[in-house]
Amino acid sequence: MTVLEDVRVSAQRPRRVAIIGTGSRARMYTRALGTRDGTSVVALSDVSPTWMAVHNRILTEECDRPAAATWHPGDVDRMLREERVDTAVVCTVDALHEGHIVAALRAGCRVVTEKPMVTTAEQARRVLDTVSETGGDLSVAFNYRFNPLHSATRDLLAAGRIGDVLSVHFEWLLDVRHGADYFRRWHRDRASSGGLMVHKSGHHFDLVNWWLGTVPVTVYGVGRLAFYGSANGARSGLRRDYDRAHGETAADGDPFALRLAGDPELRALYLDAEADSGYVRDRNVFGDGISIEDDMAVLVTYASGATMTYHLTAYSPWEGYRVAFNGTRGRLELEVEESTWAAPDQAPEGRVLHGVAQAPDSGAATLRLRPLWAPPEDVEVDHTHEGHGGGDARMLAALFDPAASGHAMIATPADGVNALLTGLAANRSFTTGHAIEIDDLRRNGSPRP
Numbered sequence: 001m002t003v004l005e006d007v008r009v010s011a012q013r014p015r016r017v018a019i020i021g022t023g024s025r026a027r028m029y030t031r032a033l034g035t036r037d038g039t040s041v042v043a044l045s046d047v048s049p050t051w052m053a054v055h056n057r058i059l060t061e062e063c064d065r066p067a068a069a070t071w072h073p074g075d076v077d078r079m080l081r082e083e084r085v086d087t088a089v090v091c092t093v094d095a096l097h098e099g100h101i102v103a104a105l106r107a108g109c110r111v112v113t114e115k116p117m118v119t120t121a122e123q124a125r126r127v128l129d130t131v132s133e134t135g136g137d138l139s140v141a142f143n144y145r146f147n148p149l150h151s152a153t154r155d156l157l158a159a160g161r162i163g164d165v166l167s168v169h170f171e172w173l174l175d176v177r178h179g180a181d182y183f184r185r186w187h188r189d190r191a192s193s194g195g196l197m198v199h200k201s202g203h204h205f206d207l208v209n210w211w212l213g214t215v216p217v218t219v220y221g222v223g224r225l226a227f228y229g230s231a232n233g234a235r236s237g238l239r240r241d242y243d244r245a246h247g248e249t250a251a252d253g254d255p256f257a258l259r260l261a262g263d264p265e266l267r268a269l270y271l272d273a274e275a276d277s278g279y280v281r282d283r284n285v286f287g288d289g290i291s292i293e294d295d296m297a298v299l300v301t302y303a304s305g306a307t308m309t310y311h312l313t314a315y316s317p318w319e320g321y322r323v324a325f326n327g328t329r330g331r332l333e334l335e336v337e338e339s340t341w342a343a344p345d346q347a348p349e350g351r352v353l354h355g356v357a358q359a360p361d362s363g364a365a366t367l368r369l370r371p372l373w374a375p376p377e378d379v380e381v382d383h384t385h386e387g388h389g390g391g392d393a394r395m396l397a398a399l400f401d402p403a404a405s406g407h408a409m410i411a412t413p414a415d416g417v418n419a420l421l422t423g424l425a426a427n428r429s430f431t432t433g434h435a436i437e438i439d440d441l442r443r444n445g446s447p448r449p
Contacts, residue, residue, distance in 0.1 A: 015400075018043035018085040018109075019068075020076060020100045021092030022051040024269060025114060029089050030055045032396045034063030039400065043083040045071045050273035076100060080107040090114060094199055095192050098123035105136035112139050112399055116202045117416030119194035121424060121441050124417045131413050139399060140416035144203045145210060145409050146394035149367060152381045153323075153334055154211050161369060162327030165212055168308040172204055172321045177342040179294065179314030180256050183228040183285040188292055195292040197223070197423035201312055204321075205300075206411060206419035211325075214304035215418050219425035220435040223293035227315035233286025245282040246271065255344035258282040298426045317341055320363070330371035337363025 017033050019026055022044050033041050041059055044052045049070065056067040071079040073092075080088065080103065088104035090097050090113040098118045104111045117140045118124050131138055144150055157165060174182075182200070187193040209215060226232065233239025238256070242248035245257035260271040260282055270281040283289075294314040301307050319339040325332045340363040367379040398407035425436035 015039045015087050016042045016083065016085050017087045017089060018045060018079060018083060018104075019055065019089045019091060020045045020073070020104075021090060021096075021114075022046040022048070022055045023091065026055065026089070026091035027058060028392060028396075029091065030058045031062065033089075033400065034059045034065050036400060038402075040065070041068045043071055043079050043085060044068045045073050045076055045079060047073060048273045048277035048279075050276055051269065054268050054273075073100075076103050077107065080104060080109060085109055087112070093186055093192050094194060095119045098127055101127055101138065102130045105130045105134045105138060108134075108136075110137040110139075112141060113416075114141050115206075115411075115416070116140075116194060116198050116420055116423070117413065118420065119198055121421065121444065124420060128413055128417065138413050140411040140413065141395060141399070142203060142206045142210075142411040142415070142419070143391040143395040144207055145411065146391035146398065148381050148390055148394075149334060149336065149365060150207060150211075150391070151409070152367060152379060153332065156332055156367075156369065156379065157211055157325060157327075158213070161330070162325060162332050162371070163329030165304070165306050165325050165327045167306060167326045168208060168212075168310075168323065169326075170204060170208065170308060170310045170321070170323045172201070172310075172312050173316035173319055174200075174312070174314045175316050175319035175339055175342040176256070177339070178319055179316065180228070180285045181258070182292070182314060183290055183294070184258055184283040185281055186279070188283065188290045190291040193292065194420075194423065195427055196294070196312060196314065197221075197296060197298075197426045198420060201296070201298075201310070201426075202419045202423050204310065204312075205422040206415060208300075208302075208308055209415065209418050209422075210411075212302060212304055212306055214302040214306065216300050216422045216425070216438050217303055218301045218435050218437055219298060219422055219429055221296060221298040221426040221429040223296035223426065223430040225290060225293050226295040228285045228294050229290045230286060230288050239286035240284065242284050243287060244280050244284065251284075256285050293430065296426065296430075298422075298429075300422060318363075330369065330374075333368045333370065334366070335368075336365045339363070 015038060017039060019029055019041060030041060033039050044055055046052050052070040059065045060067050069083055086109055088109045088111050090100045090111065092100060094116055097113055101111055101113055118127055182188065182196060187199055193199040230239065240250045240254045242250040245251035246260055251257040260266045274280065296312045298310040300310065318337065318341055320337040322335045367381055369377045369379055398410055421438050421441050424441055425438055429436045
C-alpha cells in the first residue's frame with residue numbers, strides 16, 4: 001500500500017487532523033476539532049513552540065484530549081506522513097498558505113484553508129494545478145457565507161424577489177478598534193497579507209460572487225493610506241512616539257495601543273512567544289513600515305451584467321456594513337451594526353474584535369425588501385452576533401461533521417480564486433490608475449477556474 005493509499009484509507013477511520021499555523025484564528029479550529037467525536041488533532045505545526053503549547057493546553061485542559069505532536073513548518077511533509085494525517089487545516093500567515101496546501105494535497109490529505117486561499121495569482125495557479133493533478137479536496141473557509149443574514153439574502157435574490165440584479169452598492173466599515181488592529185500586526189505588510197483588498201475584502205468579494213452567482217470581469221479602484229501611518233498620525237495629532245506599546249510610557253492612555261501584558265490570553269499567545277516567534281504584535285498604528293491602504297473605493301463589473309460600487313473604511317467610529325441590490329423588480333437592503341461605537345478602554349483584540357463574540361455595543365441588523373409598487377417588507381432572520389453572526393459554528397459543522405459532507409455552501413478553490421482576483425485587480429488598479437481586466441490576471445498568473 002502506498003503512502004497516499006494509506007492516508008485515504010485512514011480517512012475512513014476517526015479523522016487525524018493537523019493544524020498548520022497556531023496563531024489566534026487557529027484556536028477556533030483547535031477547540032472545534034478537539035471536541036468532535038471521531039476526530040483527533042494529532043499534529044500542530046508552527047515556528048513557535050510557545051504558540052503550539054497554547055494550543056496543546058486547549059486540547060488537554062479545555063477539551064480533555066491528548067496533546068498533539070509538535071512540528072516545525074520545514075518538516076510538514078514528514079509530519080503528514082508520520083502522523084498519518086488525513087485532514088490538514090492551514091492557518092498560517094496568508095502568503096504562506098500555498099506551500100502547505102500543495103504539500104497536504106500531494107500527501108493525499110483533505111485540506112481546509114483559512115481565507116484568502118493564497119495572495120498572488122501565481123500561487124493560485126500552482127494550487128489549482130495541484131488540485132487538478134491530485135484530484136484533491138480543498139475547501140476555503142469563507143465563514144461569512146454561513147451567516148444566516150447572508151444566506152437569507154442569497155435565497156431572496158435566487159428566488160427572484162427583486163428580479164434581475166443590475167447593481168450592488170456595498171460599504172464596509174471597520175471601527176478604530178478593529179480596523180486599527182490590521183495596522184499593528186503582520187497584515188500591515190503587503191507581502192504577508194496582500195493588503196486589505198485580499199485579506200479582508202476577499203470575504204466581501206466572495207459574498208457578492210456567491211449572492212449573484214457570477215464572476216468579476218473588470219475592476220477599477222482608488223486606494224490610499226489616509227488615516228494610519230506616521231505622516232497621517234502627525235497631521236491629525238493622534239500619533240504617539242513609540243514603536244510598540246509594551247513597556248513604553250508614551251503608549252499610556254493611547255486608545256490605539258494594544259496592551260498585551262494585561263490580558264492572560266494575549267500574553268500567552270504573543271508576549272510570551274516573542275523569543276521563539278520573533279513576532280511583535282503591538283506595533284504603533286501611526287508608525288512607519290505600513291505598506292497597505294486603509295481607505296479603498298472599487299468599481300466592479302460582472303459577467304452577469306451587474307456592477308458594484310464598494311468602499312472599505314478602516315478607521316470608522318462604528319463597525320458594520322450596508323449592502324443594497326437594485327433589480328428589475330425592486331431593491332433589497334441589508335444593514336448590520338456590529339458595533340455602534342468603539343469604547344477606548346476595551347481591549348482592542350481577541351474575541352470581540354474579530355467577531356467571535358458579541359460586542360457590548362452591538363446594534364441592529366435589518367434585511368429589508370422594497371418591491372416596486374408595494375410597501376417595504378422587513379425580513380425576519382434568526383441570527384446572532386456570536387461567531388460572525390453564527391457563521392463560524394455553521395461553517396465548522398459543514399466542514400467537519402460527517403452528516404454535512406459536501407455542503408453546497410462550502411467555498412471551492414475556484415471560489416477562492418475569483419475572490420482573490422477581484423482584490424488583486426483592485427490593488428493593481430490602485431498603482432496603475434487604470435481599470436484591470438480579470439482575464440488578464442488569469443492569463444498572466446492564474447488559469448480560469
